[in-house]
Amino acid sequence: MQCQNCGAQNKPDAQTCRVCGEPLTETRLSRRAHRHREASQPATQRQYAWGLGLVLLVVIALGGWWLHLRAGETTSATSTPTASQASAPATSKPAATFPTAAVRQRVQSQVVNLAGTTSVAVRATSGRGQVVHNNRQQRAAGLAELFVLAAVYQQAQTGKLTLTQRVTLQAQDRVAGTGQLQTMPAGSRFTVANLAKRMIVDSDNTATNLLIDQLGGVTATQRVIQQLGFTKTELNRKMMDTSALKAGRDNQTTVNDVAALLRQLYRGTLVAKTADQTMLKLLKQTQGPSNLGANLPSSATVYHLAGTYPSYGVQNEAAIVQNRHGAFVVVMLAENGQAQAQTKRMRQLGQELTQTLLTR
Structure with missing residues (x-):
């Protein structure tokens, strides 16, 4: 404490100045400072209490979250599905017998x-x-076109035939029966893909014969059909070849071969998925x-x-x-x-x- 008489510094609890012996009294400034310290002390304590409470709340929250995770892990561990159950879609149903x-x-x-x-x-x-x-084996009639179609897309898949290549219709190519190509002028041009569509959608006999030619003829087409696995199917003539019929040569197939072709086509395993989808669309049209x-x-x-x-x-x-x-x-x-x-x-x-x- 400072002496107001001589200015000497004394101990805080001194009653008289150690130098001049005068009684020591507080100034208003020192009293104000003392009151400020007294007022600020509770506030500091309150801030400390709030901070401590906040820390405790965070600790409690984190502890609860950790316990929740542990409980979830325990539940998951006791109810984990088998490998087959985990891979099965939620909406899957057992195949009907x-x-x-x-x-x-x-x-x-x-x-x-x-x-x-x-x-x-x-x-x-x-x-x-x-x-x-x-x-x-029975007469295939128009169902022979299914096997010609499969042969065309098989050869296209292996690069031996191009679906976009153009074929020119000659006068001698036109045959009677079903289809519009028989009425078209010689010199008309069609892509292989367009001929395939006409063969299936319109059952066009002329288009079928042109495709057989593109495959290399009857024998070459038959070879592809056999390679595809349809061993009981025989392509022995072109469409409307009455001379071959008179000689006893007809196109033959079995219900097993035809059913196998359609099943593979539907499942996308006949030639290739994209090719099979294209052929399937033709059958829908x-x-x-x-x-x-x-x-x-x-x-x-x-x-x-x-x-x-x-x-x-x-x-x-x-x-x-x-x-x-x-x-x-x-x-x-x-x-x-x-x-x-x-x-x-x-x-x-x-x-x-x-x-x-x-x-x-």
Whole structure:
């Protein structure tokens, strides 16, 4: 404390100045400072208390969060699914069992007492379910175009043929029967892809023959068909080659070969996924009516190709029937019979199989 008389500094608790002996008294300035220190002390204590409380809250929160994580890890560890469960989509359903007995009964009911020779194959698009009735070689008629189509896209896939290359129509190329190319002038040009579309969508005989030529002829086309695995299918002539027919050479196939081709096409395993999708779209655009799909509701999608040859009593059709419940393949080859009866049985077969296989 400073002495007001002589200015000497004394101890804080001194009563008199150590130099002049005068009594020591506080100035107003020192008293103000002392009061300020007294006032500020509680505030500091309050700030300290608030800070301490905040730290405690943070510690408690972090501790609770850590305990929550530990509890989650424990729960997860006790409920971890198996590998198969973890990989399965949440909406996946077990594959429906192919009702072999019911399908066989439907097929038998439609081929019984049907004049001529009839073969039928029904195959699931997934799994191994199938029913085959009378798998034997029969006249392919227009279904030969399916195998020509597969050969074209197979050769294009391997680079031996180009889908964009142009083919010139010559006068001698035009043949009768179905299709518009027979009416077009010589010198008209078409890409290979356009000829393939005309062959399937319009069942154009001239387009089919031009594609066979691009593949190297009948023998070369047959070689590709065999390489694709359709060993019971024989391409022995071009379309409308009546001289070959008179000599006993006709195009032959079996319901098993046709069904296998359609199944692979649908699954994208015939040539390549993109090529198979392109071919599948063509089968969806075919102009001719589908007997197998005639009695089906509009909610069903039918990819099909038909082949008829009235002179030999031939009514053939191959189809993939699809709706929101799934899809199946059905092929019916009928020859030496009556068209009206064959058509009626095809329509009933398509309807009954759809009710059996694609109704939930």
